[in-house]
Amino acid sequence: MISADGALTGHENLLIFAKLYDIPRAERAARIQQALAFMDLADVATRLVREYSGGMIRRLEIAQSMLHRPPILFVDEPTVGLDPVARAAVWEHVERLRMEYGTTVVLTTHLMDEVEVTCRRVAIMHRGHLMVVGTPSELKTSIDRTGATMENVFAHYAEGAVERGDGYWQTARTRQTARRLG
Secondary structure: OOOOOOOOEHHHHHHHHHHHOOOOHHHHHHHHHHHHHHOOOHHHOOOEHHHOOHHHHHHHHHHHHHOOOOOEEEEEOOOOOOOHHHHHHHHHHHHHHHHHHOOEEEEEOOOHHHHHHHOOOEEEEEOOEEEEEEOHHHHHHHOOOOOOOHHHHHHHHOOOOOOOOOOHHHHHHHHHHHHHHO
């Protein structure tokens, strides 16, 4: 689900979030400009978000989430559906966020190639249970397989199981109920 409103500009979206985060009025304009510049969106700040690319929307969502400069930022699959260039741009900005603001980033992803290059510590969960925690190197070593990748690690700790689930219709009903209940 996109958290940015396509009928508003990037700047207007950030202004709403600045108000929601209760950023003092005197600081809002500067914080918004800093966030736009930090995420390389200053030149498109006055365009409607519905005209943004997928990567630009993701960067705007990260800008929204960092306006109040949180010590910990939780992101859920930040690069899903993005092309390789947009994915790289999002990860570059997330790394800058960690370096410049000291923000700890906790993320969920199924893209093990990204885990391998972006995560310092990894926790693998399977069916709601924490299976293992460690650095990518530690986890690759733990499965005692020459040339192991994070995909091998995930398959090992997820017992090589493919989730069967209830299928499309049950998933659609669950999401519809969630939307209805707010």
